[in-house]
Amino acid sequence: MKKINMINPLVEMDGDEMTRILWGIIKEELLNPFIELKTEYYDLGLEHRNETNDKVTTLAAEAIKKYGVGVKCATITPNAERVKEYNLKEMWKSPNGTIRSILDGTVFRAPIIVDSIKPYVRTWEKPITIARHAYGDVYKDVEMKVEGKGKAEIVFTDENGKEKRELIHDFKDGGVILGMHNLNKSIESFARSCFNFAIDTKQDLWFATKDTISKKYDHTFKDIFQEIFDAEYKEKFKELNIEYFYTLIDDAIARVVKSQGGYIWACKNYDGDVMSDMVATAFGSLAMMTSVLVSPDGYYEYEAAHGTVQRHYYNYLKGKDTSTNSMATIFAWSGALRKRGEMDNNNELIEFANNLERASLQTINEGYMTKDLALLSDLDNVKVMNSKDFIKEIRIRLEKIYNN
Incomplete structure (x- = not known):
């Protein structure tokens, strides 16, 4: 040829x-x-x-x-x-x-x-696509070992020198501390990439975090996704007869195992790392x-x-x-x-x-x-x-x- x-x-x-x-x-x-x-x-x-x-x-x-x-x-x-x-x-x-x-x-x-x-999960008939956020969380964390007594705080100093503080823990003995961050801009890009991919592939989009426990960090992800969806994508999803919905990650796992597949499951960075391995292994390899x-x-x-x-x-x-x-x-x-x-x-x-x-x-x-x-x-x-x-x-x- x-x-x-x-x-x-x-x-x-x-x-x-x-x-x-x-x-x-x-x-x-x-x-x-x-x-x-x-x-x-x-x-x-x-x-x-x-x-x-x-x-x-x-x-x-x-x-x-x-x-x-x-x-x-x-x-x-x-x-x-x-x-x-x-x-x-x-x-x-x-x-x-x-x-x-x-x-x-x-x-x-x-x-x-x-x-x-055949997949190990007998109900799965269609592929499950994991959408993994590719910035922040534990992949850009700051870690510290604590020896003995002391107070650990998150401190944010704005450009004018004004400080904002949150107590992490009042240590009575040794332990460890982990600090994570993310960016609104990166979360917005993550949301738009997920919505666009759902439209391109004509699949439902699920998004899951743990906002009931993480009332600021995870809740920010949830809020940004919903705001962008309502402002930019809601009508297009309706036109294509596809759905976007948010749920807690433990509820999402229960739904996933009982589902037939055929949708996109959006996860934060570490969640996506773990869940993509789970989905891959359950489908075979x-x-x-x-x-x-x-x-x-x-x-x-x-x-x-x-x-x-x-x-x-x-x-x-x-x-x-x-x-x-x-x-x-x-x-x-x-x-x-x-x-x-x-x-x-x-x-x-x-x-x-x-x-x-x-x-x-x-x-x-x-x-x-x-x-x-x-x-x-x-x-x-x-x-x-x-x-x-x-x-x-x-x-x-x-x-x-x-x-x-």
Whole structure:
């Protein structure tokens, strides 16, 4: 077939460990044979982040602002062990956190549904999309250990030097203190991203916090969502026959478990982190979860929802066979290419993204899959594939689509 042309590039962010290996195989087998791939490349592998003092991460985020679309491989967020292993200059921050702060976006995560893999929650028939606020809370907290007696306070000093104080606790003995913050502007962006995504996908939107306990922090989220909905989105939701409603997060969990799925569940930053893992696992696997960061300014960054698959990578380095699931990374590429096509009115590129997903799902439904999926599949005759051969099986079906 004649290769599909791209009009504008997308931002490509390479990553670490086993997902970096899969990244190269996906490009070699599923992208370059079919597309004249145009990307602006940034190496976010930990070694290169260390060499550039992590400036490369900021450059990649700014490039997404320039081109509108990016696709990112999974990356290492270093801990003390990684600092030693990679001989790092310092414990660099999460690349995802840096990119999210620069783009001011909301992370939407949804499971990849496969016919032959049934959810653990028997009522779930449609995907549940988690909308995770990508700023603040414990991810930008300030922590302190307290030794002995003393008084802890929150102190806010305004620009005129006037202080406002709230007592946290009068300590009689040792303990710990955690301070969190958020920004009205960021919450407003989060709300608009959620409402816009609901309109784009024509799905109901649920939002849940714990405002009965957190009467100022969580209540501010609730109030901002409601004010923006009433002022800007209420009529459009009514026109599309979709619903927005707020509930307490414990009530939301009860509703979610009993539901059929097919809606967006908006959560604060940490809640979204936890609930997206729960939803992914209950639908089958973290390796079967899409993730897209949507900015209120119209920027999109696609990635896999899982990590770098460290254990498989160490086996790979020893020359051992690995059976690593690449579906989330493939769908990150298909999502980014589809969005690039939509922005450029490039129907061939949109069709390719759809066909890539179709070929990937067809491969699994025909019994060719990685080991993690084989353990979940309802099929009788399953062929467990190694990492590269699974991607090659997808290529066979993708070629058939274009040759027919």
